[in-house]
Amino acid sequence: MKSKFVTVQLGYVLGVSSLLTAIVYFFATNWEALSRAERFVPIFVLILGFYGLSVWLSRNSERAFLSRLSLFASCVSFGVGVALIGQTYNSHADSYSLYAIWFIPALLFSLLTRWQPFYVLAYVLGHLAYSFYFFPKWWGRPEAEAAEIVILLVLAVINGLIYALTERGRLQSGFLKWVSFQVAILLMLWTSNSIVFEHFGGWMNILLLAVLAGVIRYVHRTRSKTYLLFAGLWVSIAMTMKYIELAVHYYSIWFYIGGVLFVILFVGANVKFVHYVRTWNPAAAPAAVEPAEAPAKQEGEFAKWMARVLTVAVIVIGTLIGSLSLVGLVTTFTDFHNPEYFLIGFGLLAVVTMIWLSKINNLVRYTLLSCGLLLGAGTAAVESDTVMLALFLLLTILAFIRIDGLVQRILFVLAGEVMATVLLGQWLDQTVPVFTVLTIVLFVIFLLANLIRREPVRSPLLYSSFPSFLLSFFILTFITENAWYYAVNALFFITVIAVLVIGRQLQTSWIYDWGLAFWTAFLVYKYYDLAWKLLHKSISFAILGILILAITVWYEKRNRQDIAGFTEASDVYRGSRLLIAVLVLLQLAAMGLQIGKSEWLLAHGKLIKLELAPLDPRSMLQGDYVRLRYTISSPELQEGWEDSSIFHKKISVVLSPNPSTGIYEYRRLFMPGERLGSDEVRLNGTISGYENIEYGIETYFVPEGTGHDVERMAKYAEVKVSAGGDAILVRLLQYPDIVR
Structure with missing residues (x-):
């Protein structure tokens, strides 16, 4: 078998x-x-x-x-x-x-x-x-904003090339195809952030717009449902992000009014466009050729799928921009003494109305419903209004019952889970009991969902409760204490293994994929978190x-x-x-x-001693180490230094001992062909930022748990240097160990 x-x-x-x-x-x-x-x-x-x-x-x-x-x-x-x-x-x-x-x-x-x-x-x-x-990780990012954008753009281009190679079959990897697509767009979106990149981020929006338009055109031409969905989500994220950037730069009452009007026009226009897409038919085949039924059916299915993606994107954009605009308008530019009452009231009215008005256009219905839940339940949670939050939870359950659709019902379940978590936090007032109860409840929902025969109800409950159960359980592995900490971690580890085995046996890929993701996360995060050596x-x-x-x-x-x-x-x-x-x-x-x-x-090599100033991080693969910074890491400015302050430029410096202490100190930059004095050494380095040089001897590995002691006691370092300027850090010394 x-x-x-x-x-x-x-x-x-x-x-x-x-x-x-x-x-x-x-x-x-x-x-x-x-x-x-x-x-x-x-x-x-x-x-x-x-x-x-x-x-x-x-x-x-x-x-x-x-x-x-x-x-x-x-x-x-x-x-x-x-x-x-x-x-x-x-x-x-x-x-x-x-x-x-x-x-x-x-x-x-x-x-x-x-x-x-x-x-x-x-x-x-x-x-x-x-x-x-x-x-x-520790020092030296590019000083110029333009340089950082170029670095990120090059990485985006690399990911774009990887996607193209996988799309053409040159690289046969579904993982590379999926992740390179997401990373390329994410990097493009990040470089266009005018808040982070004040000078050039705005100009990058032109390139971002061209990339998104090209992606949508390409996935439409290739009839890829999956990547059309991702493209739609990225467009939604981009529009929301641009709205936030504009709100930061152009903060005024007219901006928020414009935001509300934009959402109304945006949703209204897309109602017409979605209707057009749903009725869209491909061009008829030539008369000499009998039209194939299968391609026509595929075209019709793709048109329906494109309409669904467009609907989701419009709802996301309308909900976020509309909610942010309304919050900004009510809380900042109105005379409401208690704006939370208005927001909760608007949320109740929108949710109740949209649940019962089933014949209204879906785009309008779901946008207003999502805005109502976000504003009403969000305000109730912020204000710790338990009664109103419980009421919104009941309304969410009612929406799940009355409104069909897999995606819609999954979102209702997830929204209900968030509200239930906040309510548990208000009632129990302790984090561990909250996530313990939540984990048990989600697991019970998952088990009961398997017994439900109605697919429209069963699937959304399964798809939403199972990953939420694993996430809640995973959070518990961090917040429990003492003996419970080890018990919960062991139980989670066993549970994930069971999930992997059962997922493989039942050939249920989505269960196996979630289990594998949490298995990997557990191994990575517990490297740092577990109290064991x-x-x-x-x-x-x-x-x-x-x-x-x-x-x-x-x-x-x-x-x-x-x-x-x-x-x-x-x-x-x-x-x-x-x-x-x-x-x-x-x-x-x-x-x-x-x-x-x-x-x-x-x-x-020649043994020299240098003065240092340590820190204490940990390497993922190599364990604990002390990060070192020397007095020679930031030498004083001198003529010609400014021309050398280029990121990652290779240089060499000349050191010689201090007559009173024997500690080697910076003297000058080494010039090619220069002859050194009898007591001088050459040390190779790399410029890692303005006035900062790395010599390759900035790390000293120590047994686990001893880094803080070394940081406190070590003051100097013994280094072996070759005639060519390469160096190896031998050991660290305390002050009494220094002898001339």
Whole structure:
């Protein structure tokens, strides 16, 4: 049975991902008891071991999936190895170089294997490398607004190219197609924000308008329902965002009156346009050719779908702009002593009227209904009016009963959930009981919805209650305390695994997708949130991974006959066996070269001491570290410095020791061909902002939980510098350790 086959696949994925998580946690502990060799040997063994397992499994057609998974684990292990080298030699903590080095093999593996996880990994790593390069986490963003816009536009163009390649089939990844489409438009929208980009944001609206028009035209031509829906939502978001920008810049009573009038005209015009779209028919086929019934039917369905998208977009735009305009008008430019009464009254009138007037045009009906709920219930929530908020909740339930439509009913359920959460907060007055009750109620609604046979009622309840249940449960994993904290986290983890298994067995993709999203979020966020030490997490995930793999192997053997017919015959290597082998060896060579270069510098470099000023963050892959800033990081201005203050420009400086302390200090910029004095050293760096230089020795990794002590006590650093100006941070020193 296919359900058993996908369960086995899921078991292997969960087991391997737990083991890889354990490996990351283990090396992130920065265990001082391990020597450098003892740290590096296991990671080399892991890379080769997973690759060898992949090759061995590829010889058996029944193990094609495990072969891919093993190769993916080898690539992930390489990323861990790069991070480990950086941790050992105190370099590139969460810097662009870490992700850029890892991105190269991930990209090549994705092109060679065309397997979705490699596409996802390469996409994420590429964006991390790009972002960390241009927008470092701690210092130095581009000084000029225009430069930042250009950086974001280039990233938008890259995503547009990725979408085009996936659309044409050059890259076979549904994930890349979907996410690149969203990211490209999001970046275009952000660069047009005139509040953030005061000088050039307004001009970017011209480009944004052209892009949105082109997208709508393209999705209409390609008859893509999904992307038409997203395009409509982005248009709604863009119009709302532009309204807010205009409100900030042109704050007046006439603006808000204009907003109300705009909504009236906008909705009225779209009533006519939606009617036209619904009755739209494609051009008749030539007389010589018998018109095909299927294409005509598809055209008619697309026209209906386009009308639905347009309806949703108009309702969203009308609701948000209308509500904001009315709130601004009533609260700012009228003589109402208690404007909340007017807003609640308007909300009640609009909601009750629109629920009962079923024959009114849907665009007008849903826009006024949404405005009424947003204004009335929102005002009641802000004013803590429990009675009125409960009344709006009852009206929302009534609207769910009386008004048909999947999307409408989902929105009513979600609105009811928000109101119920606020009411519980007012009654219980404590966060944990509120989300505990909410989680239980949502789970019960989900179970009861499965028993309902009427599809128009069943589907909206399922689609809205299930993700809300997982979200509420996920919030509980952060806000509970003491023993309950660990109990709730363990229960959530078990629940999500059960969701993944059941979703796969029932072949219900939307349940599985929500479970996978929360599984990933749990692993990522709990890296920082759980009170356990990283070593404890590592051991826990290792045990869990081994247990899941053992159960999966047992389950597979027990059901071998049932799943035999569902094996994947395609080989991950598909004629690329030699290329993949070379790529794996190049990964090992790159790691070995970096280790050898660092060891040579430690053995032959000149030891100098620098004064510093530390901070205390954490790297996602490498654990706790102290972020360092030296006195030489911001040298005094001198002639010629202004010409060098370009973001990411490579420079070198000359240092020499202070005669009284022996601490090396900045003297001047190094000029090519210059001969240094006997006590001078050259140090290479990169300009990361005006008057700020990074030397690649700004991170010092420490065992978990010791960063604050180092920050408080460390005052100086010992650094090894080569004749060519490269440096490695050796150790940090307290003041008494400084001797000349």
